Amino acid sequence: MTPRWTATGLSQDLPKGVVMAGHWQGHDLAVWRSATGRLQAWNDRCPHRGMRLSHGFVRGETLACIYHGWVYGAEGGCKHIPAHPALTPPATITVTAFACVEQDGVIWVAPADMAGSPPAVSGVQPLRSVSLTCDLAAVLAVEPALLGQDILRGTVQIDGQGHDVCLLVQNNPAGLTLHALCGVRANKVAASHWVENLRRRAEMKVAA
Amino acid sequence: MIQLYDYVLSASCYKVRLMAALVGVKMDLEAVDFHPGRAHKSVEFAQLNPAGTLPVMVDGDMILTESTAMLVYLAKRAGPQWLGPDDAKSAAQVQQWLAFSGRLAASLGMARLHDMLLYKGDIDAWRAQGHAALRELEAALTERRFAGGEWLVGDTPSIADIACFPNAALSQDGGVSLDAYPSVRLWTRRIRALDRFIEMPGIHRLHELSPTPKVA
Numbered sequence: 144m145t146p147r148w149t150a151t152g153l154s155q156d157l158p159k160g161v162v163m164a165g166h167w168q169g170h171d172l173a174v175w176r177s178a179t180g181r182l183q184a185w186n187d188r189c190p191h192r193g194m195r196l197s198h199g200f201v202r203g204e205t206l207a208c209i210y211h212g213w214v215y216g217a218e219g220g221c222k223h224i225p226a227h228p229a230l231t232p233p234a235t236i237t238v239t240a241f242a243c244v245e246q247d248g249v250i251w252v253a254p255a256d257m258a259g260s261p262p263a264v265s266g267v268q269p270l271r272s273v274s275l276t277c278d279l280a281a282v283l284a285v286e287p288a289l290l291g292q293d294i295l296r297g298t299v300q301i302d303g304q305g306h307d308v309c310l311l312v313q314n315n316p317a318g319l320t321l322h323a324l325c326g327v328r329a330n331k332v333a334a335s336h337w338v339e340n341l342r343r344r345a346e347m348k349v350a351a
Numbered sequence: 352m353i354q355l356y357d358y359v360l361s362a363s364c365y366k367v368r369l370m371a372a373l374v375g376v377k378m379d380l381e382a383v384d385f386h387p388g389r390a391h392k393s394v395e396f397a398q399l400n401p402a403g404t405l406p407v408m409v410d411g412d413m414i415l416t417e418s419t420a421m422l423v424y425l426a427k428r429a430g431p432q433w434l435g436p437d438d439a440k441s442a443a444q445v446q447q448w449l450a451f452s453g454r455l456a457a458s459l460g461m462a463r464l465h466d467m468l469l470y471k472g473d474i475d476a477w478r479a480q481g482h483a484a485l486r487e488l489e490a491a492l493t494e495r496r497f498a499g500g501e502w503l504v505g506d507t508p509s510i511a512d513i514a515c516f517p518n519a520a521l522s523q524d525g526g527v528s529l530d531a532y533p534s535v536r537l538w539t540r541r542i543r544a545l546d547r548f549i550e551m552p553g554i555h556r557l558h559e560l561s562p563t564p565k566v567a
């Protein structure tokens with residue numbers, strides 16, 4: 144599979160000091176923002192015993208594992224092991240880091256050696272991320288105005304008016320996530336209802 | 352002093368303990384052997400609460416058996432700002448969320464009892480209903496965020512938030528992940544950062560607000 148940028152969340156959902164779960168093509172990630180705003184995406188497994196680092200917590204410029212408190216700093220290197228406070232952890236204890244870039248209010252991830260920038264999504268504002276239990280085909284079937292593969296875009300009816308929407312597609316192990324953006328003049332509450340309705344129609348189509 | 356018949360792992364009991372802490376009311380906690388003793392189903396306990404559920408609040412001659420009613424009682428007595436704004440719409444919305452919290456208990460709460468205390472029942476249905484309820488909570492909190500709002504009703508936290516918080520925050524215990532609900536996650540963080548917040552097993556004050564543990 145050709146490596147490519149995948150949208151894994153919206154900037155608005157990851158304030159400073161917060162970690163969340165992300166995904167890149169089947170890989171679970173811990174995506175986090177440090178106290179000073181530095182964004183990073185790492186493999187979601189603690190090198191100690193495999194606990195999900197997305198269940199951990201941010202302290203300053205580090206991410207701490209919730210299980211035994213191992214602390215990881217810039218580039219994924221282990222900085223501190225609470226059970227051995229005097230020890231300088233060996234450089235081999237490192238979490239694999241992914242490339243993580245924020246653009247247009249969207250957080251994009253790719254393998255660390257990924258060249259270039261994520262695709263631009265201009266003219267729209269971030270709205271919300273939703274998860275669906277159906278696949279992409281069902282979404283495209285109920286809303287033919289949406290065109291594309293990784294980035295669905297089209298003009299849809301929101302509140303009786305045509306508005307531009309953009310849905311960034313993320314396939315997760317647990318299902319499908321869509322990161323929705325909408326035209327800057329669209330009412331966000333109405334656009335959010337449109338997204339809910341799209342999800343309902345697509346999931347009902349599968350259930351039928 | 353208010354007496355609370357209590358079980359430490361119960362989300363509904365914690366809801367009341369948390370509210371009391373937030374408004375600064377001290378209660379006498381009577382630990383009930385819910386598991387494995389099932390003391391809440393005993394004949395003696397039925398005199399207090401024929402329904403055999405926890406928590407039960409006793410204050411003088413008043414006995415309350417619904418946790419949301421206990422939140423109202425504590426807020427009205429010691430922290431009226433927690434009742435939410437006084438206009439008709441807000442008051443109705445608070446009631447809406449108090450009732451909705453019952454749906455969280457009947458879905459996420461039951462899934463948790465299934466996984467932790469081996470309750471029998473349709474676990475897939477409980478989890479599916481839990482996701483359905485979380486989707487509603489997520490949509491509401493997301494719409495509040497569009498308008499700059501951080502709480503379910505009004506500009507400050509209210510009994511509506513406290514009623515819905517425990518079962519949402521404990522959803523992982525029942526095998527329901529919050530990964531797909533960013534607005535719910537950020538809202539639980541705000542509650543966990545409140546002044547006078549108290550913990551229960553499975554729900555912690557924001558770790559980053561606690562001092563780094565020192566190992567000797």
Ligand code: FES
Pocket residue numbers: 189190191192193194208209210211212213
């Ligand atoms: S599993 Fe992360 S510190 Fe032990």
